[in-house]
Every structure is written in structure tokens, then in C-alpha cells.
Amino acid sequence: MTDNAAPALRYSARLANEIEKKWQDVWEEQHTFWAPNPTGALSEGFAEAKDKPKLFVLDMFPYPSGTGLHVGHPLGYIGTDVYARFQRMNGHNVLHALGYDAFGLPAEQYALETGQHPRTATETNIATMRRQLRALGLGHDPRRSIATTDVSYYRWTQWIFVQIFESWYDVEADRARPIVDLVADFESGIREPVGEANPEERPWADLDERTRCEVVNRYRLAYLEEAPVNWCPGLGTVLANEEVTAEGRSDRGNFPVFKKPLKQWMLRITAYAERLLADLDLLDWPEPIKLMQRNWIGRSVGASIRFPVAGHVQTIDQTIDQSIEVFTTRPDTVFGATYMVLAPEHPLVDTIVPADWPSSTSAGWKGEFGVDVSPRDAVTKYREFAGKQSEMERQAEGREKTGVFTGAFARNPLTDGDIPIFIADYVLMGYGTGAIMAVPGQDERDWEFAEKFDIPIVRTVAPPDDDFEGPYLGDGPAINSEFLDGLDIAAAKQKIGEWLVEHGAGEPTVTYRLRDWLFSRQRYWGEPFPIVYGDDGLPRAVPAALLPVELPELEDFRPATLDPDDAVSDPAPPLARAETWLEAEIDFGDGPKRYLRETNTMPQWAGSCWYFLRYLDPTNEDAMVDREIEAYWMSSGVASGSEHPAQTSCSNSERDQAGGVDLYVGGVEHAVLHLLYARFWHKVLFDLGHVSTVEPFHRLYNQGYIQAPAFRDERGMIVDLQEVEERAGQHFYKGEPVTREFGKMGKSLKNVVTPDDIYRDYGADTLRLYEMFMGPLDASRPWSTTDIIGMHRFLQRLWRNVVDEDSGDLRVSDDAADDETRRLLHRTIAAVRDDMAELKFNTAIARLIELNNRLTQVVADRGSAPREVVEPMVLMLAPLTPHVGEELWQRLGRPATLAYEPFPEFDPALLVEDEIEIPVQVNGKVRATIRVPAGISNDALEAAARADERIAALLEGATVRKVIVVPGRLVNFVIA
RNA sequence: GCCCCGGUAACCCAACGGCAGAGGUAGUCGCCUCAAACGCGAUCCAGUGUGGGUUCGAAUCCCACCCGGGGCACCA
Structure with a gap:
């Protein structure tokens, strides 16, 4: 890119860089993209904006990577910027800002690898990212940029945690309520503690103070529980289910994960399962994402059925009314339940195991674990076996069924027959009741197990033909099922449901796959919990006035170094080493006392659950966000009429109720984790009256990935992209043939292209234009550096049509355009408006190129470009290439920024x-x-x-x- | 195994069920240049993954299969 011989005012990389720097400075100095709030500190200029419709455009929260940006990162940011600029010109009050998700494992791992303190590394990384993004010319409101690591931000993250901790889910009201309401109900006798919170069902009045606290704690939406969790020694921390891959390894770092019982903070997201599922219908989201959330929540309709444990149990104090509750989606097959299985960790196992094997026990039932030992020892041996399995082994495909007979029997309430109870690890403690009725005739897993253990198989649905092999899962008339015989599955389910209720043996039930959210991490770089423990060991929320609980400075912030494969190691939170920080003196109303702080930190997802709310009111010291400001930006202010026709089936009024961000753009990788957690927090905040909308993100759009070619040599090693040559369609590296593949841009494929290089060679406007032109925003497409030149040439031609490359004089005349050109202009305006509103920037750009090609002909013929075409052309291009847009606008003699100029309108008459x-x-x-x-x-x-x-x-x-x-x-x- | 998304020219991508081409790249040929690069102009290139079906008419709708990408996966 040398310009030695080129005209001084040709649109080259050098000129582009000058223009870009100039306008970025102007925008910053003139506060061009400051979006006024209706009230409060950021309300300057609202008088002019108050009659405009508002528009809240949001990008998914980036974490400031240590390696800087590559050209794949800004794809979505450019897309939202173009859309935001377009709608601003369309008369909207547009809020567009970007902050940094700076706590969490990626930042901390990077700091560890580079031997820096996480805060130093984070600050450097944010600065680098700010520089790279500024050079893109994004029209963000800089006042609203926050980082999760700012003390003034995480103060409110902690405050929200306290709100969650101080509330419970009122099932009758179907919403979260303050915990003080619950205590009041107990005190006044309106309500008694029930269920798991009070397993012995003792009346509130009979409980001592400590027990009352414990009971109430079990109601909270944030609670401590000892439960089998995902322990990842390689990261030194526990992980949420959502952070563990299907292979049983950590999402981050790919270390082995083990199940281990530990006392951890949990958030009761399961209380919201039904609402998280149902409210998806209110959202304008891509169907695949909704589907992934539905699958993750995993609503399953069926029945719970109680199987009495048969009378010959010979344990010391066991009584016959003990029963095992199972969940099944096929209650219609209960006549075919020929055995039961409990998860190995099921609490009832210990109470049902008899001292000796029943005389009828066949050798096969004892399997490899029960030979020559008592049932009790066989169970113990099996539990050891099952506990040693890593998640990966336990879930391995095609794994043979294992298990052992417990020696106990249950009574099938329908057949009145005694059926054996096994334990086996194919039944999971965490789903349903941790116990199943096994119906081998209609279930593949049960069939396999029954075959192996030689258990009777009874078909209760007639297969289509008599020779049918294996379990039959399809529909058909019920058989061997007494009063159900002849009914199809649906009718049989209905009838058995009634029977169960009538006989007190069970009832229709709904179960969810979703589990509560494991919320503690044993790492340093996260928000400290606003929780302290007294002498009684019970948790208390730090009073709001004492927030934030600041993260202590630690010389050594490393997690304990552990062997990634050591399943029996224990987590050791770094904060436990902050001796002076650990103790706090707090007065909870009973005088100042000493308390110990919680040493776990929150997971990375905490800060990203509500960051968009803080963009709205970043300087507020009295609340996480002002109610009026929140209501203004979050209400359903669906951007002007015709643009995105409803993609969902629900009516506008229902969608209006949901509210939320008008456009949220990000990658599919957050389909479950972030989007589910953020929806959950938002619903809690809604229930407690802190936000006005039931959903945080109204319209979601998934951008694609930019993929890049990578090359492997014959050994399968990745070779440096820069040194690969292409000859006749074949690729060579140092003369050797290499094979090409496409993948996400990144270090591992050695195929990173940085925006800095593209700015240098072509300028940011060309990069923006190319990224928007490569294809539809929601599609993944391969990066091709050689293709960029086309967009650069387009800008060059356009520039040349307006400005003389040698003299810098305008080549624009006030003469009217010819009729054909004018018609093309108006057709272009109509098409570009539509395309931009639907985020179809690739076709919008194609139209603009077409118009410019026409303009080039006109200039060639007449020697000048008609202003009536040039001005709309520049305005239409401006959202895509704002620097060139502003520069030409200024050269056309227009004094102010074009950011608020009306987007060109077309004359319908000229379209005909x-x-x-x-x-x-x-x-x-x-x-x-x-x-x-x-x-x-x-x-x-x-x-x-x-x-x-x-x-x-x-x-x-x-x-x-x-x-x-x-x-x-x-x-x-x-x-x- | 199940569920999504996608296969159009050498490449990236357009095309309300109605003439397969809007645009870009690469290639080829010119112009410009002492020459090259940049630039400018022209030009070549597919019957839409495969096989059926619906229709007056299918890239588009339906069915089956193949290939690529993604998600879920012992969830009772």
C-alpha cells in the first residue's frame, strides 16, 4: 500500500486513517453519542429527545481478552453499531454502550499464565480493547461503560445477591417474596414450615431460635447445601452443571470433573423453571435458542407413584409403611414394572437393605458385587465402584449396565406382586426422585438391565407384530394391564392417573431437568459474597450500608495447585488466606460482634446477569438503577412500525408485557448459560419490584462466527498461515502439500487476523464494510483477506465521484439528475431502509454499490455528480462507514455531524x-x-x-x- | 442415536412459487505506465448436494437420502 504516485486525495489507507482519527476525536469531544436519560445525572439533552421513541441496543458483554481482538470479535459490535446509527437517523433516542465482563476464570487464568495480578492484567486488557474498539468508530455512549470489577459496580452485584438471599419463592403466589413475609406468616401461625425445609413437620411454635433460622434458611432463594457437586481440581474450583461439557470436563481448560459432596451456595433457579419455560413464548428470539433453553429446562410430564417396601424387611426399626416414590413419564406401563432401581446415593438404600439375602435370591442378581458377601457389603462395594467413576466414565456411550440387588422388595401397587429393588448407576440421584420403576418391556435401558440380570419382562403395550424384538416404545393398545387393556398410551395415562389419585398411590406430576445453580467458586478473581458467619455457624447477609465487601488485596491469589486428576482433593479458597479481611465486626442490632466472612467468590456469570441495567444509570449511588430510567429504556418500545414483522406467534400485547432490551446481539454459545441465568435474576428482581419487565432481552439475534482457513501438513500439524502458498487450487507450505480446513479464528489454529493490520492496510471503514458485506449477519463465513480490497475499491470510487483526487474540489453539481438515475436512487433508498431494519447489511451494501456504479457512469458522462443523488448516498452509507460519511458530508458543505440527519426517504411514485x-x-x-x-x-x-x-x-x-x-x-x- | 441450521459459478454470497444473478473476490483480455503496483474498462464462469413428489411453473413447498456446522444424549 504505497501511495508514492497516487493522487494526494485518493481514498487510500493513509487518508482513511486520517479521516477516522479526526472524526473519532470529534465524536468524543462533541459528545455525539451521549444518549439522554429521562432524569438524573445523565439527563442533559432529554428535552430534545423526549418525543422520540427510545431504542436500547445491546451487545453481549465482552470479557477483555489478554491477547487482544481478532477480526472475528467485532462482527456483532459493528452490526449493532450500524443498526443503532440507522435508527438514530430514523429519529430514535438510541442507547448503545459497551462494558467489560472482567471478573472470572478467563481473566484469572490469563493473569496466572502471565504472572501478573488479575487487576493489573484486567486493566491492561481493557485498555487494549478500548483502543482497538475506538478505532472501529463505534457510536457508544462512553459514560455508560462499566466493568464488573469496578467496586462501584460489584457493590450492586452484591446487593442483588442479598435481595436473592433475603427472599423465598411463594408457590401459591407464584413469585418471589421477601423472607420477612415468610417469617411473619410463621409467627402469626398463618403458615407452617413444610416439605424439605421441615422434614419432621414440627410446628413453628415448638422450634428453638436456631432451628427456626435453619428452617427459614432452607426457604431462601440463595441457600447453602451439602450436595454432590462438580469438583474440578485442575481449576481448583467447583463448577455449575452448565459449565461441564458432555464429556465430563470443564468448559474452561478442559480438565476432568468429579462428583464430590461439598457444602456450597446454591441459587433456587428451579423455582422459576415453569416461568422460564413459559415466558420464552413472549420473546422474539431465534427458535433454535428457545429450543435449547427448553431442552435444558427439560420439562417432563408424568406421574409419581409410591411403591411400598414389602414387609419382610428385617432392619431394626423399619416399619412396613415405608415406601419408595418414583417419577415416570409412562405411568400407563406400571403393570409391567418388574423391578425397581434406586440411585446408589439414594438415602433410602441404608434403611431397606436386610441383613441377609432372601432365600429366593438368584446368583445373577448379586452380580459381581454380591458374591460371598452380605447385601450390606454388596451395596457398599457397589457404591464405592460407582463413586470412583468419573463423570466421563459414567456417561460413556454403550457402557454395559451395572448394579446389584439390595435384598429388599417393593410391592407393585397395581399387580400386588413383590418386585426386587436394585441399585444401579444408570439411575441418577439428581433427576426426579432418584428412583425408578423399571419397565423393561417399554424402556431400552430397563430392557438391557433386565436381560443382564435375568429379570422377567412383561409387555404392557402390544407391539405391531408378534415377532417384535426388544423394548417397544411406540403407541399401541395396552395389554397385561387389567383395566387399562385396549387403551392407547394417552388414554391409559389418563385412566391410571385417576386410579393413582383415588387409591392414594400417586398423582400426576411435572419434573424438570434443570437443577439449582451452584453459585460458589473457590477462586480469587470474583465478587466476594456479602455474607458473614456468626459463632452459630449460620450465614447472615452483610447490611446494605456496609456494602460493598471489597475484594482484599492478596499477594498470592493462586488457587491451591492440585493434580487435575486427583478426585479426592479438596478446594481451598484463596480468600481464606486474607487474614485481616476474614474477620469483621458487625452490629446486627444485638450489639457489635465478630463474624467470619464467606471465603468463596461468585461465578463469572453473576456480573453479566444485570450489566445492561447498570448501563442505564451507571452513576447512581442510591440504587442499582433508578426506577424511572429503567422503565423508560426497558419497556417495549419496539422500534418504528414496519421493520421486523413478528417472527413469533404471540400477539403484540403479550410481547409488550415481556419488555426488555430492544435488540440483543451475540453468539449462540450463550444460549443456555448466560441467557438463562440473566433471565432468572431478572425475574427475581421483577418479583421484588426492582425492575418493571418480566424479561431482560426482548429481541435476540445471533451473529455468526467468522471462520478462518487453517492448514495442516501431512503429519496433521498446523502450519503458519502466512507462509502457505496457493498454486492451481492446491496449497503448499515450504513446497509440501497441506490440507485446508475452516475453524473459529484463534490461537490453536494459528489463523488469527487482527483488526490493527486491517486498519493499517485499508482503514476501519473498509473493515466495517467488509465484515457487513461477507454475508448475512447470522451466518458463519470464512474470512478472506483478499476479498477486502473490493470494499476498499468501492469507497475509493465513491470518494472519487464526490471529490477530485488531485485538487480536493467537489465534483458535485446542483443540476438535476436524469430520470433513470433518480428512479434508481429511490429504489435504492426503499431497499436499503428495509435491509437495514432487518439487519441484512450485505444486500444493503450491494444496493449502494449498484447505485454508485450508476453514479460513476453519470460522472463520466457529465463530469459531475448530481447533489440530489450524492447527499442521500452519503447518508445511507454513513451507518456502515461513519468516518467516510462524516467527511464527505462536511465536504458537501454541511456543518454538523450527520449522526442525527434524517435517513433518506423515498418517493413511492418513483418506484413505479x-x-x-x-x-x-x-x-x-x-x-x-x-x-x-x-x-x-x-x-x-x-x-x-x-x-x-x-x-x-x-x-x-x-x-x-x-x-x-x-x-x-x-x-x-x-x-x- | 435424537433435535436444529445450512448445501446456488473457482470462492464469498443474492434471488415475494414466476426470465437463476444484486454485489464482491479470483481468473482472462484490454487501457494507463519506461516497467510494476495501484487504478480504470471489458469478459468468462452455475441450472441450484442426490433421488422422488406437488404445481401450468420449484433454488424456493413436501418426502427420503448424502455432505458440512451446531446442540442434546442412561433425564425414567
């Missing part, structure tokens, strides 16, 4: 052609094209078609069976 071309088909094949007046009647159109020589020749002597005339489209003659 006087004369149109109509293809004429004979038997579906195009045989001629005729020119006819635009408004022609069908009859006249047909007559004109028949009058064409070629058509007349073809119709000569043939029988016309049918004539299809599509007005304005075509004529088709069907002949015999």
Missing part, C-alpha cells in the same frame, strides 16, 4: 415503472419477453403476449389448454 418487461412462457419455458405499460390489464397483457411473433408462431395450430396471467409478473400458455 411506466413500462415493465414481462416474460412469456409456453409450457413453463420462457420463449419471449415483451414490454408493456405498468398498469396493464390481464386481458391486454395476454393479448400483447399473443401478439409477440415468437409466441404467435409457437401457438400456431396448437390448442391452448390454459393461460396463466400473473399481473406484473408473467404470462404462461399451456398447450397440448
